[in-house]
Amino acid sequence: MLGALPPQSGQTRSLYQITPETSEDHWEVEALYDLCFAPGRTALSSYRLRDDVVPVQGLSHVARDGEGILAGAIRYWPVRIGVHKALLLGPVAVHPTRQGEGLGRALIEESLCHAAPLGWHRVLLVGDAPYYNRFGFSRLKGVVMPPPTNPDRVLGRSLLAGAWDGVSGTVRRWVD
Numbered sequence: 301m302l303g304a305l306p307p308q309s310g311q312t313r314s315l316y317q318i319t320p321e322t323s324e325d326h327w328e329v330e331a332l333y334d335l336c337f338a339p340g341r342t343a344l345s346s347y348r349l350r351d352d353v354v355p356v357q358g359l360s361h362v363a364r365d366g367e368g369i370l371a372g373a374i375r376y377w378p379v380r381i382g383v384h385k386a387l388l389l390g391p392v393a394v395h396p397t398r399q400g401e402g403l404g405r406a407l408i409e410e411s412l413c414h415a416a417p418l419g420w421h422r423v424l425l426v427g428d429a430p431y432y433n434r435f436g437f438s439r440l441k442g443v444v445m446p447p448p449t450n451p452d453r454v455l456g457r458s459l460l461a462g463a464w465d466g467v468s469g470t471v472r473r474w475v476d
C-alpha cells in the first residue's frame with residue numbers, strides 16, 4: 301500500500317501557496333469546511349476522534365491564492381489502533397469555485413511529504429475510494445472506525461513499506 305504519487309502539477313503550485321496552518325488560519329479554515337461539507341459535519345463519528353485532541357503540528361496545511369484568499373485546507377489528527385499510532389487525514393476541502401484544478405491533490409501530496417520525516421508511518425481516512433485510490437489509499441480491512449462508519453470508506457496508505465501489516469482493531473482517540 302506504499303503509494304507512488306504522480307508528480308504534482310506545477311501549474312497548481314504556481315497559482316497557490318501551500319503553507320502549514322497557523323492559529324491565525326483557524327477560523328477561516330472552519331468557515332471553509334462549513335461551506336464545503338453538509339451541515340452537521342462535526343456530528344460525524346470521525347469527529348469524536350478529534351474531540352479535545354490537538355491536530356498534528358506541522359502537517360495541517362492551507363492553500364492561498366496570490367491575493368491571500370483561502371482556497372483549500374487539510375488537517376491531520378493523531379489516532380491509535382492498539383499500540384500503533386496513525387494519522388487521521390481530514391477534513392480536506394477545496395472552495396467550490398476552485399475545485400477540479402488539482403488543488404485537492406496538491407494539498408494531499410504536499411502535506412503527506414512531511415509525514416514520514418515527522419515519524420508517521422501510516423495514514424487513514426474516511427472517504428470516497430474513487431477519489432483517494434489515486435493517492436495510494438485502499439480499503440483497510442480489520443481497522444474499525446467508531447460507528448456508524450461504512451467500512452468500505454475506511455481507507456489507508458502506508459508511508460513506510462508494510463506499515464499497515466498486522467495492524468487491526470478499533471481506531472481510538474489519541475488521549476484515551
Ligand SMILES: CC(C)(COP(=O)(O)OP(=O)(O)OC[C@H]1O[C@@H](n2cnc3c(N)ncnc32)[C@H](O)[C@@H]1OP(=O)(O)O)[C@@H](O)C(=O)NCCC(=O)NCCS
Nearest residue numbers: 336390391392393394399400401402403404405428430431
Ligand atoms: C474532494 C475535494 C477536496 C477534491 O478537491 P479538488 O481540488 O477538486 O480535487 P482535484 O482537482 O485534485 O481532483 C479532481 C478530480 O477528483 C475527482 N473527485 C473529486 N471528488 C471526488 C469524489 N468524492 N469521488 C470521486 N472522485 C472525485 C473529480 O471528479 C476530478 O476528477 P478528474 O481528475 O478525473 O477530472 C473537493 O471536491 C472538496 O472539497 N469536496 C467537498 C469536501 C469533501 O468532500 N472533502 C473530502 C472528504 S474528507
